[in-house]
Amino acid sequence: MFENLSERLSGVFDRLTKQGALSEEDVKTALREVRVALLEADVSLPVARDFVKTVQDQATGQAVTKSVTPGQQVVKIVHDALVDVLRGEGEAGALKIDTPPAPILMVGLQGSGKTTTTAKLAKRLKERDGKRVLMASLDTNRPAAMEQLQILGAQIGVDTLPIVKGEDPVAIAKRAKTQASLGGYDVYMLDTAGRLHIDQELIQQAADVRDVVNPRETLLVVDGLTGQDAVNVATEFDDKIGVTGVVLTRMDGDGRGGAALSMRAVTGKPIRFVGLGEKMDALETFEPDRIAGRILG
Numbered sequence: 001m002f003e004n005l006s007e008r009l010s011g012v013f014d015r016l017t018k019q020g021a022l023s024e025e026d027v028k029t030a031l032r033e034v035r036v037a038l039l040e041a042d043v044s045l046p047v048a049r050d051f052v053k054t055v056q057d058q059a060t061g062q063a064v065t066k067s068v069t070p071g072q073q074v075v076k077i078v079h080d081a082l083v084d085v086l087r088g089e090g091e092a093g094a095l096k097i098d099t100p101p102a103p104i105l106m107v108g109l110q111g112s113g114k115t116t117t118t119a120k121l122a123k124r125l126k127e128r129d130g131k132r133v134l135m136a137s138l139d140t141n142r143p144a145a146m147e148q149l150q151i152l153g154a155q156i157g158v159d160t161l162p163i164v165k166g167e168d169p170v171a172i173a174k175r176a177k178t179q180a181s182l183g184g185y186d187v188y189m190l191d192t193a194g195r196l197h198i199d200q201e202l203i204q205q206a207a208d209v210r211d212v213v214n215p216r217e218t219l220l221v222v223d224g225l226t227g228q229d230a231v232n233v234a235t236e237f238d239d240k241i242g243v244t245g246v247v248l249t250r251m252d253g254d255g256r257g258g259a260a261l262s263m264r265a266v267t268g269k270p271i272r273f274v275g276l277g278e279k280m281d282a283l284e285t286f287e288p289d290r291i292a293g294r295i296l297g
C-alpha cells in the first residue's frame with residue numbers, strides 16, 4: 001500500500017556517490033522523502049515540517065559510518081528523532097495511583113473505545129499491579145453504555161458501582177468515591193459520557209465530575225485511526241478538562257500511527273497505552289520504538 005520509507009531512502013542514496021559525510025544536498029533529498037512519508041502516515045503538516053527541520057539540523061555534516069549506507073544512516077537519524085518526540089517523561093504505563101482510593105477519569109468521544117479501554121485498564125491494574133478496582137459509568141444518556149461496563153466488569157472480575165436510575169453524573173461520581181473509600185478500593189475509574197463530537201455539555205459534565213473527585217489521572221481515549229482529527233480532540237479536551245495521558249485505540253488497524261506523533265508534538269501529553277484489539281487483554285504500554293518503526297514503514 002505505502003512504499004516503504006527505508007527502501008525509498010536507500011534508493012535515493014544509492015544514486016549518490018559515497019562521500020565522507022552527509023552533505024546538505026543529500027540530506028535535503030532524503031528529507032523530502034521523509035516529509036512525504038510522514039504526511040502519508042497522517043502526521044499533520046506543521047508537525048511534519050518542524051520534525052523535518054530538526055532532523056535536517058541533526059543530520060547535515062554527520063560523518064557516514066563505514067558499516068552502514070548513507071540511506072540507512074538517515075533512516076536511523078529519523079527513527080531516533082521520532083522516538084525522541086514520541087517518548088513522554090517517565091514510564092508510559094506507570095499511573096499515579098499511589099494514595100487509595102485513587103480516581104481515574106476516562107474521557108473521550110463516543111465510539112473511541114472508552115468503555116472497552118476502561119475495562120481493559122481495570123483488568124490490567126488488577127492482574128499486574130494487584131489493585132482492587134471499582135468502575136462506574138457516568139453515561140446517563142445511554143443506559144446501554146452503563147450496562148456494557150457492568151457486563152465487562154463481570155467478565156473480568158472487577159466490581160462496578162450498582163446502577164441507580166435517574167442519578168446525574170456528578171451524583172454517581174460522588175457515590176463511586178464514597179463506595180471506593182468504604183469498600184477499601186485502591187482505584188476507582190469513572191467512564192464519562194461520550195458524544196460523537198465535542199460539545200459544551202459534554203465538556204461541562206466532565207469538568208463538573210473532575211471538580212468533585214479531583215482525579216489522579218485523566219486519560220483521554222482516542223481512536224488512533226482518526227489521524228489529525230484525533231489531535232484536535234486531544235487539544236480541546238486538554239484545554240478544557242486537563243488531560244494527564246492519552247490512550248490510542250485501534251492500533252491493531254492499518255493506520256500508520258501518525259496521530260501519535262502529531263498528538264505528542266501538539267499537546268505534549270504522554271501516550272500511555274495503546275489498544276490492540278477488542279479483547280480484554282488487548283492493551284499494551286505505549287512503546288515509542290514500535291510506533292516510530294510503523295511510521296517509517
Ligand code: GDP
Pocket residue numbers: 108109110111112113114115116117194248249250251252253274275276277278282
Ligand atoms: P465508547 O463509545 O468510546 O465507550 O466505545 P466502546 O468501548 O464501546 O468501543 C467501540 C467499539 O470499538 C467496540 O466494538 C470495541 O470492541 C471496539 N474497540 C475498542 N478498542 C479497540 C481496539 O483497540 N481495537 C479494536 N480493533 N477495536 C476496539
